[in-house]
Amino acid sequence: MIVLTLPDGARREVPVGTPARDVVASIGERLLKAAIAVVVEGETVDLGTPLRRGGAFRVLTEKDPESLAVLRHSGAHILATAVRRLRPDAQIGFGPAIDDGFYYDFGVEKPFTPEDVEAFEAEMRKVVAEKYPFVREEIDRVEANRRFSDDPLKLERIADLGADEVISTYTDGPFIDLCRGPHVPDTGYLKHFKLLHTAGAYWRGDERRPMLQRIYATAFWKKEDLEQHLFRLEEAKRRDHRVLGKTLDLFMFSQVSPGSAFWTERGTTMYNTLVDFVRDRQREAFQEIRTPLIYNKMLWEQSGHWGKYRENMFLIHNKETEELDSSLKPMNCPSHYVLYGAKKHSYRELPLRYVTFDVLHRNELTGALSGLTRVRQFSQDDCHVFLMESQIDEEVRFLMDFILGHYATFGLEARIKFATRPEVRIGSDEMWDRAERALESALKATGKPYELKPGDGAFYGPKIDFDVQDSLGRAWQLGTIQLDYAAPERFDLQYVGEDNTTHRPVVIHRAVSGSIERFMAILIEHFAGAFPVWLAPEQVRVLPISDDLAPVAAEVTAKMKAAGIRAHMDARSDTLNYRIREGEMMKVPYMAVIGKREAEAGTLAVRERGQGKKQEVVGVDAFIARVLEDVRSRSLGNSGAATGA
RNA sequence: GCUGACGUAGCUCAAUUGGCAGAGCAGCUGAUUUGUAAUCAGCAGGUUGCGAGUUCGAUUCUCGCCGUCAGCUCCA
Incomplete structure (x- = not known):
């Protein structure tokens, strides 16, 4: 027997293997009708699933946000059902629910055309009308390999499954798929959906693997929600900074310098206004500096970029050595360390905050370039703080206030994320313990809510990221506060302490807008080009x-x-x-x-x-x-x- | 970089099966002197992204290059 605890505290004792549907039915007939799936101890399972363990039990209806992901995942299966009917040769990749909808990847000889996609959508409506139940089956590995013997993608997935994992399949009418679930009871639940676009996607995101054809789609419980979502997509198009940049005469791009903006007089006015705003806020407590744009490889070898990051740098040919042995800088940090290290510093100077708006260049892949949001040339409102470990707490609070104040000026809301040690990292566990503790305690002291992102930190230290939502509810990662114990070692940075001996400072990397270019793009879209007076190029x-x-x-x-x-x-x-x-x-x-x-x-x-x-x-x-x-x-x-x- | 789509006047877009490259807006000139979201007329504007090829003939078909766009694990 297992014991289930309902949200109101009531308990149900049922035999192991009882389908969730039976438990829901015992609560109420009407609830059973509205039920999409259930959650047992945080795990969402569908109504047909035999319950194996007890714990907190609740029923998901259309009102619960989690149920939407269930619907969308089922939508992906229905899409695959339709595609297989019209293109029986299509191999089946992954088909998960995603933030705004779902997608499914197919292995096909010829990419889908827009006409194909229309036909798939029409076919999906048939599958929906046919109301096939989603039937779950649990099978062993041998059986799984047999059933999917004609689909190498699925066979590979099965091979990757751990020995102790339950292998399950879901069948809706003619279509069977290897799937963990959960699903809605039948295909008739998918009423309001739309196929959006297709794109190539590498099998398992690996560029060495074959490219599959991905179809993106979305689905909602209510017609109004779908319409609102589609309206939002239209609205986003209307606010597209690349379009507004042209019509409002702010900037342009040319094939003579892909990925680098040409700013018009109006755009430059705005750009400068934005930079002046940051500069003004930094006037008291920061020191603005300028460092060279070009460095020889000595610097990059010391910083470690020459090995790992060289492909993304614009290298420069040396006339004398006939080698590509210098480059434009892709980031400011090393040059700031050089300036700091050039003279002796007293503990009395700390925290010392170097800021700059220097131009940076990163040789992004051509396919990655996009308007002002992904460029090859940009500036950051970059800052490197040199400080004593004992100052971290206060400094983080100071920087957070600074960053949040910046966003508030534009009416932008920020979500704070605390990212801890990743698997691949440098430095001892003891160092990470100290760094994470210091950063989190400073974060806690601010009293602001934050989200934990375990394993998402930089390889040299934990960080706090600031995600900003614009007026369309889209999230952008902008500001960051990163603790760095490694750089001071590499660059042998020092300060003279109260005790008259040398000590190692800690470095904090800080950005507020991220790149000014990208922040401009966000502002253009956030304001739909109707800027507040102080920012408007023409007032x-x-x-x-x-x-x-x-x-x-x-x-x-x-x-x-x-x-x-x-x-x-x-x-x-x-x-x-x-x-x-x-x-x-x-x-x-x-x-x-x-x-x-x-x-x-x-x-x-x-x-x-x-x-x-x-x-x-x-x-x-x-x-x-x-x-x-x-x-x-x-x-x-x-x-x-x-x-x- | 890879997959697919696209590239025509400053901008937005047309151009039957390969047959003289067009329109609106913007621009220029003239008339109009305007009371809160488009006054009228005329003029000018092009190596159809670049380069090859097929053809009597290429914006259209083929290939290469450049650029733009949608994407390239939110794991069955």
Whole structure:
């Protein structure tokens, strides 16, 4: 017998091997109808599964988020069912549920065409209508090998299974798949789904293995949820920074330098504004430095990059030695160590924080490049802190405040992750114990919630990562605080302590925006190009209604510029409507219209971005004061994040 | 790097089976002097990504290169 504890504390005692369905039925008939699967001691199993162990027991219905993954996994099987019907020769790879849906990998001679995908979706609807139950079977290894003898992918998977693992299959109508489960009761449960796109994917992610054809899809319990998801995908397309970069005239790319942005005047204004913002916040407690862009291999040999990272560096040909023995820097750390190590440091200087915005180059694979989010040339708001071990606690708190304050300025929410020692690492266990303890206690002291990521740390030390969610709910890993005991050893860094002997400092690597380029991309998408006033490349556009008012408008524009406002006049002879339309499309936060009335009264008819005809007539000085206040307070005002524009 | 799709005017996109490369917007010129999201007319704009090949003839078909995009384990 096993004992199951229900969420309300009630207990059920049932014989070993009782199907979960029977337990659910004993709780209530209506619950059985709504049930998708059950969770026993944290493990999700389907209703047909014989229960082998007891513990906390709860029933999943459509309302439980976990049930969606079950539905999607079943969706993957239904997709495979349809594909096998139309393409019986297709080999079956993996078909898991993923964050936003599911996919399935198929081994086929010819890649799928968009028409194939349409046909698969139509066929899936048939499979759904046929309501095949998902039948679970547990079989032994010999039987498993026999059943999947025609599919080398599955045979390989079976061979990888541990000796003590239960091998199970799931059958829905004509389709059988090696699968751990769980699944929904029958194929009829999949009502709202859509196949999205296809792509090549290496078998088991290994580029030396054959390439399979992956079909991505998504599914939801409710029609509205599916529609909302598809709408979100559309919305993401509309906010795509690569598109907005063009229409808002911020940056471009050219085949003469793949992966490196050309910034226009408007884009450069924004870029500089962002950098100035960080620089300003760092003015008091940090020391900004600049180090060379090119180094010979001595440095990279010392840092260890020459061995492991050389493929990703842009190497430079040496005329005298005829060798590729130097490179553009792909990161700042080693050069900061060189500068630190060049003179003696007292404990009184610590923590010493070197910051820089130097340009970095990484030779990314061509296929990895994508807009501003994956580039070959970029800058980081990079910082290396040299400190005593006893200062870690306070320093981490200081850096965290700094980082979170940065995101808050843009209305971005951060999730904090604490990553501990990976399997492949350097340094003793004792060192890792100390480092992890120090970092986590500092993290705890901040009182902020965080997530644990065991094994996800850097090879030289544990770290805290900051994942930021933009206005579409997409997560980006930006900031990081990494503890490093290894670099000070490698570079023999020292400080003179209170006791007048030399000691080894600890290094903390810190980034806030990550790369400025990528952060720009995130901001463009987060705000949908409608930037807060302080960040907008053009803050005010002054529009004289007719030519004869241009001199007045020019004077007003000059006054705004003198006050430090990024103002431009548009006195072209096009109609006011035309010029306003253009200003709105360029997402200028304010348009100031000057007609005869305003010229005489010394006022402006102010139109706020996205507010349509709602206009306000204010004095020139009052308006200037208002814009300056927007800038000073870095108000999010009517930015795209605030309005969803 | 690998797989697939794509590359036509500054931008967004057309161009039957291979048969003179087009449109809208933007630009320029002129007229219009405008009161809150497109005034009208005219003009100009191209080595169809680059290079070979097939053909009487290539934007279209074939090959190579360059670039862009979707992806390349969230494990049965």
